[in-house]
Amino acid sequence: MELIVQVCVSGLLLGGIYALISIGLNLIFGVVRIINFAHGEMVMVAMYLTFWLNYFFGMDPYVATIIVLPVMFLFGVLIQRIIVQPIQSSSANMKIFATVALSLILQNVALIVCKGNFRTVQVSYGMSTMELGGIFISVPRLVAFFAALISISLLYYFLKYTYTGKALRAIVEDHTIARLMGVKVQKLYLLAFGIGCAFSALGGVLLMPFSSVYPTVGIPFTLIAFIVVVLGGLGSMGGTFLAGLFIGVVEAVGGTYVSPALKEAIYFGIFIIAILIRPQGIFGKGKGSEEVGLK
Amino acid sequence: MRTNKLKTAAAIFLLALLAVPLYFTSTFVLHMFTLVFFYIALTAAWNIPAFGGKFSLGHAAFFGLGGYTASILYVKLGISPFIGVVAGTFVAMVGGVILSFPLIRLKGPFFTLASIAFAEVLRMVAVDWRALTNGSVGINIPFRPSWLNLTFTSGAPFYYIALGLALLVIALAWWIRSSSLGYHLRAAAADEDAARALGINTAKAHFLGLMWSSGLTGMIAVFYVFYNYVLEPGTAFSMDLFSLQPAMNGIIGGMGTVWGPVVGAIIMTPLGEFLRFYLGTIQQGLNFVVYGLMLIAVVNFVPGGIVSLIEPWFKKKKSGDSSAADN
Numbered sequence: 233m234e235l236i237v238q239v240c241v242s243g244l245l246l247g248g249i250y251a252l253i254s255i256g257l258n259l260i261f262g263v264v265r266i267i268n269f270a271h272g273e274m275v276m277v278a279m280y281l282t283f284w285l286n287y288f289f290g291m292d293p294y295v296a297t298i299i300v301l302p303v304m305f306l307f308g309v310l311i312q313r314i315i316v317q318p319i320q321s322s323s324a325n326m327k328i329f330a331t332v333a334l335s336l337i338l339q340n341v342a343l344i345v346c347k348g349n350f351r352t353v354q355v356s357y358g359m360s361t362m363e364l365g366g367i368f369i370s371v372p373r374l375v376a377f378f379a380a381l382i383s384i385s386l387l388y389y390f391l392k393y394t395y396t397g398k399a400l401r402a403i404v405e406d407h408t409i410a411r412l413m414g415v416k417v418q419k420l421y422l423l424a425f426g427i428g429c430a431f432s433a434l435g436g437v438l439l440m441p442f443s444s445v446y447p448t449v450g451i452p453f454t455l456i457a458f459i460v461v462v463l464g465g466l467g468s469m470g471g472t473f474l475a476g477l478f479i480g481v482v483e484a485v486g487g488t489y490v491s492p493a494l495k496e497a498i499y500f501g502i503f504i505i506a507i508l509i510r511p512q513g514i515f516g517k518g519k520g521s522e523e524v525g526l527k
Numbered sequence: 528m529r530t531n532k533l534k535t536a537a538a539i540f541l542l543a544l545l546a547v548p549l550y551f552t553s554t555f556v557l558h559m560f561t562l563v564f565f566y567i568a569l570t571a572a573w574n575i576p577a578f579g580g581k582f583s584l585g586h587a588a589f590f591g592l593g594g595y596t597a598s599i600l601y602v603k604l605g606i607s608p609f610i611g612v613v614a615g616t617f618v619a620m621v622g623g624v625i626l627s628f629p630l631i632r633l634k635g636p637f638f639t640l641a642s643i644a645f646a647e648v649l650r651m652v653a654v655d656w657r658a659l660t661n662g663s664v665g666i667n668i669p670f671r672p673s674w675l676n677l678t679f680t681s682g683a684p685f686y687y688i689a690l691g692l693a694l695l696v697i698a699l700a701w702w703i704r705s706s707s708l709g710y711h712l713r714a715a716a717a718d719e720d721a722a723r724a725l726g727i728n729t730a731k732a733h734f735l736g737l738m739w740s741s742g743l744t745g746m747i748a749v750f751y752v753f754y755n756y757v758l759e760p761g762t763a764f765s766m767d768l769f770s771l772q773p774a775m776n777g778i779i780g781g782m783g784t785v786w787g788p789v790v791g792a793i794i795m796t797p798l799g800e801f802l803r804f805y806l807g808t809i810q811q812g813l814n815f816v817v818y819g820l821m822l823i824a825v826v827n828f829v830p831g832g833i834v835s836l837i838e839p840w841f842k843k844k845k846s847g848d849s850s851a852a853d854n
Contacts, residue, residue: 337819340812
């Protein structure tokens with residue numbers, strides 16, 4: 233009994249990071265309408281940045297956020313401007329090719345620059361835990377969870393109450409009408425890609441104290457983020473958050489009771505079941521999802 | 528008149544291909560030709576769902592299923608690979624049935640995603656299920672030269688097998704594309720909703736396209752595995768070798784056309800080997816960076832693939848020469 237609670241708690245905490253990464257994808261997906269197959273690679277780049285900042289300057293991963301997030305925001309803006317914008321009007325398949333190519337390039341540049349080794353950041357609190365009613369909670373995971381919660385709340389506030397946020401939501405609802413209402417669509421695409429990239433980067437930074445980075449570390453994150461967005465529903469922040477937690481718990485439980493090697497099989501199963509039962513997302517808004525292939 | 532000349536040119540070209548093993552005894556040349564034929568076949572098979580606009584990045588799943596089925600039957604039970612080919616094709620088709628579940632509901636991008644996940648899952652299973660697959664060590668095909676064992680002392684037989692496979696899959700792809708299934712798929716690719724409104728069962732068309740594609744990929748895999756003597760999860764279900772490579776050949780040559788995969792495989796296979804040997808030895812991974820840049824360039828400048836550049840020139844030309852017949 234205690235084990236299952238323990239497993240669920242650590243899954244829930246990890247789920248916070250998944251939610252963070254997935255919300256980045258949801259924003260890019262919803263606003264720019266691009267299937268970003270290089271999403272996990274953004275997490276990977278952020279993890280490497282954190283690692284190198286720590287390696288060369290001894291910077292604490294949490295402090296590194298101040299540098300990593302703006303850099304990754306810019307990185308996202310550049311990707312949108314250089315890779316995505318020129319093919320904005322081509323078919324969905326063309327956008328897939330372009331982002332698959334981008335992920336291939338990023339993975340292999342990482343391999344060339346950083347070699348294939350597993351890199352970790354050594355911090356004093358990396359392994360520290362606290363006990364709460366017989367349950368052990370890893371401190372960096374707890375920090376990650378609360379950081380995710382806070383930043384997602386901030387994004388929610390931004391989208392709900394600011395003018396720019398409202399414009400972004402308008403684009404998610406209906407592109408053409410948003411444009412007709414005078415929303416500067418191209419500029420907001422850049423912004424959405426930047427924010428989305430920064431959110432995934434934050435997920436990467438928060439992972440660093442308790443996990444390692446290698447060139448292909450991002451591949452599962454792309455998959456996880458897509459599943460979470462499918463479950464949570466396009467354009468729904470709350471849904472994505474809950475779905476992220478859910479996937480975290482499922483992964484932890486499946487990894488403990490079935491086999492850690494079959495993690496992907498479990499995701500795949502959930503993915504298939506989810507799209508068969510409720511393709512518009514469990515909590516989803518569904519609107520506009522036809523355009524991106526979800527129907 | 529023109530078609531007659533074309534036919535003659537094609538016949539001469541084919542004869543020249545048949546004569547290659549007689550004049551080139553160098554194993555490297557033969558190996559390169561064989562590899563190109565294998566990849567033409569694999570890419571043409573990958574391309575069949577692409578007639579309907581379905582872009583798979585998980586064909587390694589079918590490759591692995593076919594290859595593993597035949598080699599397990601042969602190594603563990605002593606069953607001839609000729610029966611293994613039938614079994615491998617069948618098992619790969621079963622894989623196709625499983626992958627077709629998400630296909631019923633999903634359009635482009637999510638199908639692509641599901642296909643990646645599917646291949647990854649199978650790779651994990653192949654690593655995990657040691658009793659059947661020897662885990663990550665893999666299965667070695669013992670060297671017992673005989674026609675029945677699909678094991679030969681020279682490279683020539685596999686040259687002809689691979690050439691035969693390539694011709695077979697091109698012919699099938701051409702036939703499918705000009706059959707009613709092909710028209711249904713192309714209609715679905717152009718506008719899924721409109722096709723459905725006209726009474727086309729697009730789900731059925733996509734399903735049948737995937738059946739052909741998965742079965743053929745499984746079949747090709749059996750021969751490829753016996754050509755290589757060894758099979759392990761990392762290569763059999765390799766994203767790079769059997770998911771990405773056929774897709775890349777198809778995109779660069781021209782996705783959804785009959786000749787695109789041929790052009791793509793002829794250009795990309797030697798180039799890939801060259802890059803791997805020259806750049807790959809200087810710096811591991813550099814070849815993939817070049818690939819990625821090429822893909823982005825194609826998407827931006829020639830979205831229809833190389834075939835879309837050749838075709839108008841080819842159609843206007845009064846008579847075809849052998850290289851045009853080849854393309």
